[in-house]
Amino acid sequence: MKTVIIGAGLGGLLAGAKLTKAGYDVEIFERLPFIGGRFTNLPYKGFKLSTGALHMIPHGSRGPLAQMLREVGAHVTIIDSNPMAVIRKSNDEIIAFHDFRNELSLTEQVKLGTVLAYSLKFKPRSDLSFRDWVLKYFDDEFLFKLADSFCGWSLSLKAKDVPAREMLEIIDNMYLYKGSGIPLGGCSAVTDALSGIIRSNGGRIHTQSYVERIIIDNDVATGVIVGKKTIDADIVISDIGHFETSRLYECMDLEYLNKISNVKPSKGIKICLSSDEPLIGHSGVFFTPYAQRINGINEVTNADPSLAPPGKHLVMSHQAIITDDLEAEINLGLLDIAQLFPGKKYEALLIQSYSNGWPVNRASSGSDNGNRTPVENLYIVGDGAKGKGGIEVEGVALGVRNAMAQIGVS
Numbered sequence: 001m002k003t004v005i006i007g008a009g010l011g012g013l014l015a016g017a018k019l020t021k022a023g024y025d026v027e028i029f030e031r032l033p034f035i036g037g038r039f040t041n042l043p044y045k046g047f048k049l050s051t052g053a054l055h056m057i058p059h060g061s062r063g064p065l066a067q068m069l070r071e072v073g074a075h076v077t078i079i080d081s082n083p084m085a086v087i088r089k090s091n092d093e094i095i096a097f098h099d100f101r102n103e104l105s106l107t108e109q110v111k112l113g114t115v116l117a118y119s120l121k122f123k124p125r126s127d128l129s130f131r132d133w134v135l136k137y138f139d140d141e142f143l144f145k146l147a148d149s150f151c152g153w154s155l156s157l158k159a160k161d162v163p164a165r166e167m168l169e170i171i172d173n174m175y176l177y178k179g180s181g182i183p184l185g186g187c188s189a190v191t192d193a194l195s196g197i198i199r200s201n202g203g204r205i206h207t208q209s210y211v212e213r214i215i216i217d218n219d220v221a222t223g224v225i226v227g228k229k230t231i232d233a234d235i236v237i238s239d240i241g242h243f244e245t246s247r248l249y250e251c252m253d254l255e256y257l258n259k260i261s262n263v264k265p266s267k268g269i270k271i272c273l274s275s276d277e278p279l280i281g282h283s284g285v286f287f288t289p290y291a292q293r294i295n296g297i298n299e300v301t302n303a304d305p306s307l308a309p310p311g312k313h314l315v316m317s318h319q320a321i322i323t324d325d326l327e328a329e330i331n332l333g334l335l336d337i338a339q340l341f342p343g344k345k346y347e348a349l350l351i352q353s354y355s356n357g358w359p360v361n362r363a364s365s366g367s368d369n370g371n372r373t374p375v376e377n378l379y380i381v382g383d384g385a386k387g388k389g390g391i392e393v394e395g396v397a398l399g400v401r402n403a404m405a406q407i408g409v410s
Contacts (some may be wrong), residue, residue, distance in 0.1 A: 009037030060181030152295030169389025370384030
């Protein structure tokens with residue numbers, strides 16, 4: 001069967017690798033001059049920065065993305081972080097992430113365990129935010145700030161903007177898959193390996209190729225138009241989100257259009273630093289709940305020194321965008337870094353913002369509309385259709401797995 005995929009981001013490449021391995025004839029069209037979208041490397045001053053996501057796989061070598069890479073035969077080495085994560089307290093003390101319970105009273109520790117166990121089995125109502133869920137049971141500043149820090153780092157959202165139901169799915173997956181990891185070679189090691197699998201299985205990837213239209217016949221997708229050329233297909237998969245996909249054909253389902261038009265993307269800022277000495281000293285996540293803007297930091301060269309020139313370290317911070325004043329948000333992030341690493345020498349290499357047409361996620365976590373569209377044989381994958389409980393690229397992998405099941409590919 002012939003499948004056309006719109007977009008060569010992580011979702012499109014994962015789908016392409018799964019389908020070519022299953023014997024499908026796959027052709028991918030990417031409008032940019034490179035593959036990988038927001039999950040590939042960006043060479044800069046001898047460093048291997050990234051176009052979007054940090055050089056990190058949230059659930060490491062055991063998570064959904066790693067599992068799917070193994071399934072398709074993409075050989076990527078993922079170095080699991082040790083420790084998985086740490087937390088910087090208000091007094092500058094650093095504690096292991098799993099020790100955050102020790103900051104609570106004994107009564108609150110018992111209550112937290114009971115509430116988590118109950119809520120993981122009996123999910124809260126869909127309109128309850130994670131912040132309100134915490135507030136329902138606790139009155140603890142540390143928990144509120146840690147919730148915002150974790151949500152900001154992993155989802156580019158404040159805890160008040162994440163449904164408690166989705167956050168509890170994420171917590172469940174954290175305990176299931178254990179820890180985070182760094183792909184050796186950075187983000188492009190993943191997307192390059194996937195493109196290699198696609199091509200070796202007979203698939204084709206075209207860059208600088210803009211899909212102008214999705215061809216619909218009696219509510220069934222039958223192909224696309226690229227450069228005034230018609231490409232027939234049995235299945236069309238889009239990696240550009242529900243809303244942008246709907247603009248490529250005449251969608252008559254007003255309920256669907258209203259639903260996808262109201263979905264808000266998540267927005268964030270990444271600051272890349274160069275230093276001559278380690279600022280963190282490990283490759284796990286450095287959570288900063290008491291910073292004004294920075295939510296989490298990674299020092300990826302502790303796992304893979306090749307991501308920086310010899311003798312240099314690459315440190316990457318991430319923060320959710322809270323206000324519309326982008327310059328002020330960046331300045332607060334830079335001020336946070338100065339306060340987090342007093343007396344340390346570092347250089348800001350690059351500051352990247354992700355919003356509007358180049359967001360962190362086209363659909364913020366918990367607001368995804370799934371893989372299906374009103375059109376038969378037209379599916380959505382990527383950051384606009386993540387699986388439940390998936391942190392960033394793990395959610396992309398879970399969403400692709402869901403789409404493959406709907407198509408009939410195991």
